[in-house]
Amino acid sequence: MSLSEEAAAWNCSACGGALEIVKVGFTYMKGNFEVDLPACRACGLVLVSEDLATGKMADAERILEDK
Amino acid sequence: MNVESKIEPLATESLCPRCLERIPAERRCEGGEVVLVKSCPEHGDFRTPVWRGGPALSGWSRPKAAVHSSVNHPGTQRGCPFDCGICPGHRQQSCTVLLEVTGRCNLACPVCFADAGRENGTDPSPETIAGWYRTALRRSGPHNIVQLSGGEPTVRDDLPAIVRMGRELGFPFIQVNTNGVRLAADREYAGELRRAGLFSVFLQFDGTDDAVYRAVRGRPLLAEKLRAIEHCAAAGLGVVLVPTIVPGVNTGNVGAILRLALELAPAVRGVHFQPAAFFGRHPEPPAATARVTLPDLMGAIEEQTDGLMRVEHFRPPGCEHPLCSFHGNFLRQPDGGLRALTEHTPPCCCGSPEPENRGTGKAVSFVTRQWAAPADGDSIAGMDSFDAFMENHRINTFAVSAMAFQDVWNLDLERVRECCIHVVAPDGRMIPFCLYNLTSAEGKPLYRNKKPSDWL
Numbered sequence: 001m002s003l004s005e006e007a008a009a010w011n012c013s014a015c016g017g018a019l020e021i022v023k024v025g026f027t028y029m030k031g032n033f034e035v036d037l038p039a040c041r042a043c044g045l046v047l048v049s050e051d052l053a054t055g056k057m058a059d060a061e062r063i064l065e066d067k
Numbered sequence: 068m069n070v071e072s073k074i075e076p077l078a079t080e081s082l083c084p085r086c087l088e089r090i091p092a093e094r095r096c097e098g099g100e101v102v103l104v105k106s107c108p109e110h111g112d113f114r115t116p117v118w119r120g121g122p123a124l125s126g127w128s129r130p131k132a133a134v135h136s137s138v139n140h141p142g143t144q145r146g147c148p149f150d151c152g153i154c155p156g157h158r159q160q161s162c163t164v165l166l167e168v169t170g171r172c173n174l175a176c177p178v179c180f181a182d183a184g185r186e187n188g189t190d191p192s193p194e195t196i197a198g199w200y201r202t203a204l205r206r207s208g209p210h211n212i213v214q215l216s217g218g219e220p221t222v223r224d225d226l227p228a229i230v231r232m233g234r235e236l237g238f239p240f241i242q243v244n245t246n247g248v249r250l251a252a253d254r255e256y257a258g259e260l261r262r263a264g265l266f267s268v269f270l271q272f273d274g275t276d277d278a279v280y281r282a283v284r285g286r287p288l289l290a291e292k293l294r295a296i297e298h299c300a301a302a303g304l305g306v307v308l309v310p311t312i313v314p315g316v317n318t319g320n321v322g323a324i325l326r327l328a329l330e331l332a333p334a335v336r337g338v339h340f341q342p343a344a345f346f347g348r349h350p351e352p353p354a355a356t357a358r359v360t361l362p363d364l365m366g367a368i369e370e371q372t373d374g375l376m377r378v379e380h381f382r383p384p385g386c387e388h389p390l391c392s393f394h395g396n397f398l399r400q401p402d403g404g405l406r407a408l409t410e411h412t413p414p415c416c417c418g419s420p421e422p423e424n425r426g427t428g429k430a431v432s433f434v435t436r437q438w439a440a441p442a443d444g445d446s447i448a449g450m451d452s453f454d455a456f457m458e459n460h461r462i463n464t465f466a467v468s469a470m471a472f473q474d475v476w477n478l479d480l481e482r483v484r485e486c487c488i489h490v491v492a493p494d495g496r497m498i499p500f501c502l503y504n505l506t507s508a509e510g511k512p513l514y515r516n517k518k519p520s521d522w523l
Contacts, residue, residue, distance in 0.1 A: 026452075029408060031398075031460070035452045056453040063460045066396060066409055067385060067426075067433035 006049060007038035014043040029064045080480040082148070083107035084352070084508040089146070092479065094124075103477050115477040116355050117390060120362040122378060126413025128389040129382075131426055131485075133158035147480050148513065152496035153206070153489065161207035162386050162427045162487035163434075165244075165500065166199050167191075168229055169218040173248050176284045178311055178343055191493070196229055199491040200236045206497055207489070209237040212434055214244050214269065221249035221256070227263035234264035240435040242267040244309075246284070247295030257295075257302035266439040268299050269339070272308035274320040275327050282316045300334030305440040307466075308335055312342045312359050321364070322371020329465060332399060336438050337466030340364055344472040344501075348510030352476055361393050364469050376467060380407040385426030387470075388485035394468035396437075398460065408464065427487055437466050473501040475508065 001009070007019040019038040024046050026033055038047040048057070081092035085107065092105035094117065101118035118124045135155060144150050147157075169190045172179075191199075203211065213233050220226055220243055233241050243260065247270050250257055257268075270292065273279050277287035299306045308328050312318060321340070328335045342359035365378045381393040396408040441462045450458065473482060478501070486499035498514050505513045 030406065031408075031456065033452045033456045056457075060453055060457055062432075063436070063457050063464075064408065065429065065433065066382065067394060067430040 003036060003038060006047065010038060010047055012040035012043050012045055014045055015040065017042050019047055026060075028061065031060075031064060079103075080147075081105045081478045082475055082505075082513075083110050084113060084475040085110040087475070087507050087511065087513060089149075089480075094479070103479060113352060113476060115352070116358050116360060117477050117479070118362060119358075119360045120366060122362065122365075122411060123413075124390075127383045127411075129385050129426070131385070134160050134427075148478075148483055148499075148502050151498045151502055151514070153499075157484055157486075157499075159387065159485045159487045160427055161203070161211050161489045161497065162430045163212040163214055163489070164203040164207060164497070165214045165216050165488065165490045166196060166203075167217055167490065168196060168215050168220045168226070169223050171222045172217060172219040172246075173222055174219065174246055174284055174286070178283050178313065179347075190223055193225065193228065193232065195493075197232055197236070198495065200233050200238070202495040203491055203497070204236060204238075209239065210428070210431055211238065212431055213238045213241045215241065216244040219246055219248070221245050227259045227265075230260060230263040230265045240266055240431075240439070242269050242438065244269040244271075245295075246271045246288070247292050248288075250295035250298055251291035254298055257298040257304055261302045261304050265304060266435070267305040267307060267336070268295075269307050269309050270295060270299075271311070272324065272338075273310045273313075274317045275323040276320065279317045279320060283311060283313055296331055296334060300331075300440075303440045303443075305336045305438050306331075306334055307438050308338045310338065310340050312340055312364065314343075314357050314359055318359060318363075318367060319371070321367045322373075325368065325372055325376065325467065329399065329405075332465050333441055333462045336440070337468065340467075340469035342469070342471055344504075345474040345476060346504045346506050348506070348508070350508055352508075358477075361390075361469060361471050365393060368467070375405050376407070379410055381467075382409050382411045384430070386430040386487045388479075388482040390471065390479065390482050391473075391486070392468060392470045394466065397465045397467065399463040399465055405465070430487070433466075436461075437464060473505070475505055478505065 003021055007021055010019050012019060017040050019040055021036050022039045022041060023034045024037045024039060026035060039045065077094045079092050079094060080089055083090050086109060090105050090107050092103055095102050095104050099120060100116050101124050103115045103117050106112045140152050140154050143154050143156065170188050215229060230241050241264060243265060245268060272292050273283045277289050280286065280288040296306050310317065310324055325338055328338045342364065345353050365381050369377045376395065376397065381395040383389040384392045397405040398408055400406055473479065483499050483502060488500040489497040490500055490503040492498050492514065503514050
């Protein structure tokens with residue numbers, strides 16, 4: 001499913017508004033980067049899909065993990 | 068920094084350097100130093116500095132819960148450290164397993180913990196080494212780093228086959244501990260090792276000046292070291308530079324080593340310092356000035372890198388005992404600078420202990436990722452941000468660490484019991500590295516070159 005299809009399939013749980021693709025800033029262990037994700041512009045809530053959370057987000061966390 | 072007010076004297080045990088009997092010992096804080104003080108009823112008092120200056124030892128730890136893993140141990144008779152193997156009293160499982168695949172060496176270093184240097188001698192057979200691999204699998208499982216060591220392992224022509232054997236038996240990460248002489252002389256050799264399944268080279272690298280090599284290794288070696296790194300880089304082998312730090316020889320070269328290593332990154336994945344320990348015959352106690360403690364080294368790194376790497380960037384270990392190591396990770400920046408990825412925050416009272424096997428797992432996972440060469444990078448341009456972020460960290464993370472080995476003078480059995488670096492002895496027992504190499508002041512070994520029947 002593309003990002004825009006994913007955005008279209010969900011509504012904001014807080015305000016019920018539509019989600020749009022926006023640049024979302026991530027900060028983890030002093031690392032910052034931006035990713036395009038479905039989010040509610042009004043409330044600031046971001047949709048993190050299970051695939052993303054258990055896939056690339058988990059990979060990014062692991063690569064920063066210290067011993 | 069005043070550490071005196073922050074650390075309580077702590078009772079532990081050690082060995083008498085003269086008779087190797089187990090004796091009580093105490094870590095005592097004296098004027099900004101922590102000193103291991105011990106007394107043998109027959110041979111008198113001994114004092115060795117083990118921690119000099121800041122960060123304070125009192126906050127230098129990560130809470131851990133013990134893991135006991137003693138498979139098929141016959142049971143303790145005299146207790147630690149005399150019936151090792153690993154015994155039921157040990158508090159940590161293996162993270163790194165060392166196999167000494169030869170006693171021969173092509174150098175004759177004045178500093179050698181393995182007592183190597185003989186050009187001739189009999190190597191263990193491939194069948195014997197296969198047995199050691201199987202022992203390590205049975206006793207510690209496959210999720211360990213295997214380090215092939217010696218002697219100088221590259222003097223064996225069948226080293227690639229030994230690497231391949233370990234991979235085929237299921238070990239995911241194999242590293243060779245080497246002086247680099249053969250890797251420098253033979254352009255094809257690094258590729259042979261890589262194709263056999265090797266990931267990483269632990270390269271003795273004591274300095275950026277040949278005067279250091281003459282003093283520590285007996286001859287100039289810098290050009291060979293640099294050629295070895297070049298050949299490893301071309302073959303896709305990660306290289307970790309391993310300086311043995313000897314007071315008065317290369318303590319002033321720490322910053323230059325780090326700067327050169329950063330220039331040679333990403334092929335060079337990091338630097339792992341090892342302050343020299345006193346194995347072999349040393350009839351008199353080493354002077355306090357002959358000791359480089361971990362805080363001495365952290366301070367030297369900060370001073371000699373002009374603050375590029377600072378003391379607070381370094382953390383205590385999550386795997387071995389806190390007195391045994393420190394490490395810090397840094398991200399190389401496009402402008403030549405560094406960004407610290409780690410920092411040490413002394414634990415608060417409400418932290419819950421990590422099981423020690425979690426620390427072992429994290430250490431293995433970090434080392435397998437960091438000490439291998441990064442995969443041939445795709446261009447970051449065009450990647451999505453997550454992929455670009457990960458690729459940048461894979462390529463540009465630079466690891467700095469140090470391990471303080473114990474000898475008979477500063478041996479602390481509490482540290483020994485948390486050791487996760489184990490040598491597979493010829494008969495298959497797994498012995499903590501420092502114990503395996505430990506000798507009395509007269510050079511009598513505790514374990515090395517002794518038959519099991521002599522151990523108890």
